[in-house]
Amino acid sequence: MGRNEGFMLESIIKINQAVNGFIWGVPAMICIIGVGLLLSVRTRFIQVRKFGAAMKNTIGKIFDKTQTKDGSMSPFQAVCTALAGTVGTGNIAGVAGAIALGGPGAIFWMWCSAFLGMCTKFSEVTLAIHFREKNANGEYVGGPMYYIKNGLSKKWHFLAVLYALFGVLTVFGTGNATQVNTIVSSIHSALHNLHIIDGTVDERANLIFGLFIAAFVAMVLLGGIQRIGQVSEKFNLPVSTLRYYDKEGLLPNIERSSGIRKFSDRDLETLNVIECLKKSGLEIKDIRQFIQWCAEGDGTYSKRLELFIKQKENVEKEMKRLEKTRAMLQFKCWYYEQAIKDGNEDNLKKMLPDKLPPEIQKIYDFAHE
Numbered sequence: 001m002g003r004n005e006g007f008m009l010e011s012i013i014k015i016n017q018a019v020n021g022f023i024w025g026v027p028a029m030i031c032i033i034g035v036g037l038l039l040s041v042r043t044r045f046i047q048v049r050k051f052g053a054a055m056k057n058t059i060g061k062i063f064d065k066t067q068t069k070d071g072s073m074s075p076f077q078a079v080c081t082a083l084a085g086t087v088g089t090g091n092i093a094g095v096a097g098a099i100a101l102g103g104p105g106a107i108f109w110m111w112c113s114a115f116l117g118m119c120t121k122f123s124e125v126t127l128a129i130h131f132r133e134k135n136a137n138g139e140y141v142g143g144p145m146y147y148i149k150n151g152l153s154k155k156w157h158f159l160a161v162l163y164a165l166f167g168v169l170t171v172f173g174t175g176n177a178t179q180v181n182t183i184v185s186s187i188h189s190a191l192h193n194l195h196i197i198d199g200t201v202d203e204r205a206n207l208i209f210g211l212f213i214a215a216f217v218a219m220v221l222l223g224g225i226q227r228i229g230q231v232s233e234k235f236n237l238p239v240s241t242l243r244y245y246d247k248e249g250l251l252p253n254i255e256r257s258s259g260i261r262k263f264s265d266r267d268l269e270t271l272n273v274i275e276c277l278k279k280s281g282l283e284i285k286d287i288r289q290f291i292q293w294c295a296e297g298d299g300t301y302s303k304r305l306e307l308f309i310k311q312k313e314n315v316e317k318e319m320k321r322l323e324k325t326r327a328m329l330q331f332k333c334w335y336y337e338q339a340i341k342d343g344n345e346d347n348l349k350k351m352l353p354d355k356l357p358p359e360i361q362k363i364y365d366f367a368h369e
Helices: 003-023 026-042 051-056 075-084 089-102 105-130 144-151 154-193 199-222 224-235 239-247 265-279 284-296 298-342 346-351 358-367
Strands: 255-257 260-262
Touching (some): 003 026, 026 105, 089 105, 105 144, 144 154, 154 199, 239 265, 265 284, 284 298
Antiparallel strands (some): 255 260
């Protein structure tokens, strides 16, 4: 390396060290601690006040089958997704590095930043939900670039573009490249220490690990949530309910590709029938029996017809009961409107039970059948 090249490299290193020393000094402390403290005060320390509610609606609803209605995720799934985008090499390797460089005292400052960071994360998620948009496919999209674009004036829109650009660059730098390398290296070290692999297959094993991780991530990003989420939104059903139907055998013909559910027109029609039967009061075990009859073929037509006739009668009875309830409500509305006009109920009580105006009398009689 020549003298000029060496001088240039040394200059770049010095400039980089100076910039890092400045950014990760007082400015970083102001951004991490200061912003977190400001948001905590403005929200009256919501991370403390609503901690119980957060646990109740996340950890407490792991096995809850009736959750979201907008076709996206359950509260617990949303938290897991948020954690997946937050906890990474910085939180794992970074903590070890901080303790090694700063000593045990670094743990105290990590606690402080974590406590205040809870409110910062809450604010980020709240803004992302408030300013999110629907794309051409009807899917929700959001994040910092969207709440910068939709929450600030046009003169700040360049920040949204910069955030998106730097985010893409980060994904290929400290994001995917670093994290995949860390995961593969950790798996390789563990297997090597257990004498499962040896040095002669190191490169091949690393390639297999990398491909497996890529395939697993692709399954999550390209399938499951998106496909099942679209069906969930169309039927106004929680994603967990669709998975429950599948688990209970109510969707026997659903196709899967690499673990991803693909709903055909036939599956959508089956869902329509399932929801119809469920709303008519039929239990899941009886709906499962109907699905079984469908699978058995032509010989079960009479059983299926009998089932639908019975449910139709049940719905008609319920409709009649609701009509009587509606009639009583309608009568009481008229009754108190007249009481307000008259200033008392004396005249109304004299009309009861058979001297009411003709139209009102019909409503009253029907409600009291």
